[in-house]
Amino acid sequence: MAAAAPLLASPAGAADAVAADGSEDQLFVVHDVSWEQYEAILAALGDRAGVRVTYCEGVLELMSPGGPHEGRKTILARLVEAYAEEAELPLSGYGSMTVRKRLAQRGVEPDECYVLGTVEDGEIPELAIEIIEKSGTINKLSVYAGLGVPEVWFLKKGKLSIHLLGPDGYAETERSRFLPGLDTAELTEFMVRKGDQTTVVRAWRAMLRNRGRR
Template sequence: MLLEPPPKLVGEKRLTFRNLDWHEFKQIQTLLTERTRARFTYDNGVLEITMPLEGHERSARLIELFIRVLVVEMGMKIKTMGSTTLDREDLLKSAEPDNEYYIQNYALVADHEVNLEVDPPPDLVVEVDITHTDLNKDTLYASLGVPEFWRFNGREWKVLQLTDGKYVECDRSPTFPAVAKQDLYQFLEAALLDEVAAEIGLRQWVQQQIKA
């Protein structure tokens, strides 16, 4: 099951720069962060600046709600990182994903501000890319060592698990193995009509799954 997108679905505006060194990238990021709500992704000389539009933001926030409900109802722990910048100058890579979380490694980072020089990367990263991106984000997040990467293009949800340095697509999330792809699709379809009812329905469904 896939979601049916509206015609000519546009979720982001993008601008790409090439052949930028790390210092130049950081100058642009600092300058524009003060003036815009743009997101910045840098990969070995290529900088992509993204301005999320409504379709992007709504999908990202609903997926965030989906994850929050699963964590709470399943009795798990979570540290939400939002779009915190993941900088690795040594790898010439930087990303500001839509959502990022510590779940399995919650205890390792719960009591301090994360420092990627000593702390592990987030356990789960979520990116919504409805319009085309020039960057290979699978390679980027694999290089950062992110164990689980969710991608949503407005229609299809891909669950990627890091295996031997590369992502392998999975039918189910390693973090939430009880959840099938159709469960997210059904939640998103319901939430587009009534977010409150969709959240209540999801909580009831998770509680039933736990009791089963």
């Protein structure tokens, strides 16, 4: 904790600091952070809810998501998980677990992440999801590529983009490799439906079940 406190308190180390109320994401960026300082900050934060940390080659971002961010994250996760249940897929979610590799000098805490089956300690998720309300200085795809995450979804301004990792980096695609039967256009449509989340998820399940009976 001692190593982390001066780094976070010093305005000279911050490239960008955005203050906001609970309706907006709050972003704090610090440069020239060593791997040891990054790990000290993770240890200092512990399981503190609402703070997500991204690290890439000396640049550290701390993000505290606002209400709209968390609402979009939650409805997307609920719809994906409902789809997996209806499709009888062995989907396991690991939320915002910390994924990091010292050799790659990268670490991230996605909004949501998943595997088919279960993940062992230190393993990489197969799918990571990021809700982008406020862009930082770190290129998240560069972080995920360095960590070897096969598939990344970004939801930004209501648009869902899917990125698949290949030999030359990520390529954007229309379909998920991780959930190939999922119609992402329909998924996005249900995400923006009016009403409470439970009602939207019930309608999503009903549509999936009716389609399965055809």
